[in-house]
Amino acid sequence: MTNRVEKKLDLVVIGSGLAGTAATCFATARGLSVVQVSATSGELAFASGLLDLLEVYPLDEKKHWDNPWEGLEALIAGSPRHPFAKIGIERIRKAIEKFTRFAAEAGFPYRGYADRNVRIPTAAGTVKPTFRVPESMWWGALALDRRLPALVIDFEGMKDFNAKLMAEMLRRQWPLLRAKRFPFPSKLTGDDRSVPVLADAMETAATVRGIADLVAPHIEGCQALGVPAILGIRSTAAIIAALEERLGVHVFEIPTMPPAITGFRMREAFEKSLTELGAEILRGRLALSARIDDGKCTGIVTGRNEWRETFEPEGVILATGRFLGGGLTAGRTEIRENLFGLPVAQPKDRESWHRENFLDERGHPANEAGIEIDSDFRPLGPDGRAAFENVFAAGSILAHQNWVRTKSGGGLAVATAYAAVEAFLKARGESGR
Ligand SMILES: Cc1cc2nc3c(=O)[nH]c(=O)nc-3n(C[C@H](O)[C@H](O)[C@H](O)COP(=O)(O)OP(=O)(O)OC[C@H]3O[C@@H](n4cnc5c(N)ncnc54)[C@H](O)[C@@H]3O)c2cc1C
The missing domain is CATH 3.40.50.1860 (Rossmann fold)
Structure with a gap:
């Protein structure tokens, strides 16, 4: 087996879905040295390129919001465990603004209204x-x-x-x-x-x-x-x-059915721009294990077949998604987090994973399973405190949200990525800008 130990760097971002990509954008824009690894060739290629923020909340009332910011205010007040509630409206706004500006500069411009959702024909x-x-x-x-x-x-x-x-x-x-x-x-x-x-x-x-x-x-x-x-x-x-x-x-x-060319365009534009800004984008590269020393992640071992490469970052952003992305696995009796073995917030037994009606508008409890985080976006360990001082999480792997039903996938990925990168900077003693 070949093993290479990489130089030290600021951040390893694990995942190339929208959350991992947005985290890499925010981090490179702040001048950090970043390696982004992902098991696949980039989930963005499957995406429609649309950026949802919030359309439905609460799910049991099926209340639709024309103005997503008003919807977010209701969500933050009514669901304090939701990741959006840990970020707050102003920072969500900032994240979306910064991300769409980055996208425009990368050659993938977005359009929309200031305070209401766009309605497009499909x-x-x-x-x-x-x-x-x-x-x-x-x-x-x-x-x-x-x-x-x-x-x-x-x-x-x-x-x-x-x-x-x-x-x-x-x-x-x-x-x-x-x-x-x-x-x-x-x-x-x-x-x-x-x-x-x-x-x-x-x-x-x-x-x-x-x-x-x-x-x-x-x-x-x-x-x-x-x-x-x-x-x-x-x-x-x-x-x-x-x-x-x-x-x-x-x-x-x-927009056409996935995989859509818009997602492919988006991936190409971001990869080119991020690489020019100095980020290292490694596709088809699994994060296999993490080295933990004294409550800190000091190495991420990546690889393919017999080949290994270890990165020694100051911080890690875990953006490995849920079941589809590979961040979580649903076993016979429980849902597991695959890389760090973090506790997963989930229904108490398998019988409670799904509601009787597959199409139930409220969604299924298993689709709100995920890892819990503290106010600094650090995953919680079994004792309810940050599991590691330098690991942060973003995107659909986070618990207490159903991005599919609330129609908030893109916004959630981008806003949590922003919060995770800012939390890393704060932990390093660099104030937010
Ligand atoms: C088909 C499709 C349609 C979509 N349509 C919309 C839409 O209309 N509106 C909207 O706002 N958003 C849409 N999205 C985007 C969606 O909002 C986000 O993809 C979703 O929120 C999840 O993003 P994520 O980055 O958290 O996880 P994922 O996209 O699941 O990405 C997880 C990443 O982690 C990687 N990974 C997992 N484990 C490892 C490991 N051990 N080592 C290395 N890499 C690993 C995977 O390879 C993958 O790159 C769509 C996405 C898809 C797939």
């Missing part, structure tokens, strides 16, 4: 509330809001996207939305019409012109054109601008 013909949308989707929200006459298109052979069905489903909310199907205007090898294949083909100017030529005879009377999110991988803004210029209408993307 491929399923539903309306999804969220807080921030990738810029390429913004005109979808505006066109729906203003009920503009619009055309939505799809392409022959495309799976999981049906423009006609989408327009049909949205008929009541968006009566002036029409649909049209076209052959994809560039030669593709094979029959694959999946999103990545089409997005790659869109990087060619001839394909963009081809789409404009196909659509032009059908766009009269419309003010906006909706296209499935396939408008390129690196050149989305330029492709949208070219289509808008040729067709004289606003062009927007509609």
